[in-house]
Amino acid sequence: MNLVRSKTPVLLATIVAVLLATMSAWADGDWKLTGSGIRVKTIAIVDVNVYAISHYMKEIPATKSKQAVIDADTGKKFVWTMKRDVDNEKIIKALTEAFAMNGYGDAGKIASFMGAFKGELKEKATVTIVYDADKKETTVKTDSGSATVGGVDFMKAVWSIWFAKIDQPKLGDALISQMK
Numbered sequence: 001m002n003l004v005r006s007k008t009p010v011l012l013a014t015i016v017a018v019l020l021a022t023m024s025a026w027a028d029g030d031w032k033l034t035g036s037g038i039r040v041k042t043i044a045i046v047d048v049n050v051y052a053i054s055h056y057m058k059e060i061p062a063t064k065s066k067q068a069v070i071d072a073d074t075g076k077k078f079v080w081t082m083k084r085d086v087d088n089e090k091i092i093k094a095l096t097e098a099f100a101m102n103g104y105g106d107a108g109k110i111a112s113f114m115g116a117f118k119g120e121l122k123e124k125a126t127v128t129i130v131y132d133a134d135k136k137e138t139t140v141k142t143d144s145g146s147a148t149v150g151g152v153d154f155m156k157a158v159w160s161i162w163f164a165k166i167d168q169p170k171l172g173d174a175l176i177s178q179m180k
Helices: 002-028 066-071 088-101 107-114 152-163 169-174
Strands: 032-043 046-057 076-082 126-132 137-141 146-150
Touching: 032 169, 066 152, 088 107, 088 152, 107 146, 107 152, 126 152, 137 152, 152 169
Parallel strands: none
Antiparallel strands: 032 046, 046 076, 076 126, 126 137, 137 146
């Protein structure tokens, strides 16, 4: 009888873990990975890995192209995992330059978005950028803050950072490499 009692908590814990994993898969199961890559910054002659990035979509566009991904008004997200420590000023500067390179200049929306980057991004920290197609909002979450910015125009500007004009064009290619 004691043997049965001692195994009961383990059995219950296993059942709960399986149920939680299953529920989590259902809740997040409709995201389709379109690709992953590494953001590299070249300093002098050395390439430095800055973050690993993956891209997901709720619905894959009929055309497999970076422009189709930018234009798609469906749920989509980026997930970064930092490969090194980077202070927030450097991230803010890089993102601001990327918006400018892609012709987006709504300073108010950009400033709101940058409000999520309040502290240094440490190695292994995550950044998640999610577009909610129902609300027409883009939300960025970091370990130090979050921000939500409305508008399809802003979503397209954010997705252009990785899929339009970028100093590392192969990264955009990698982020759609698993689209089917």
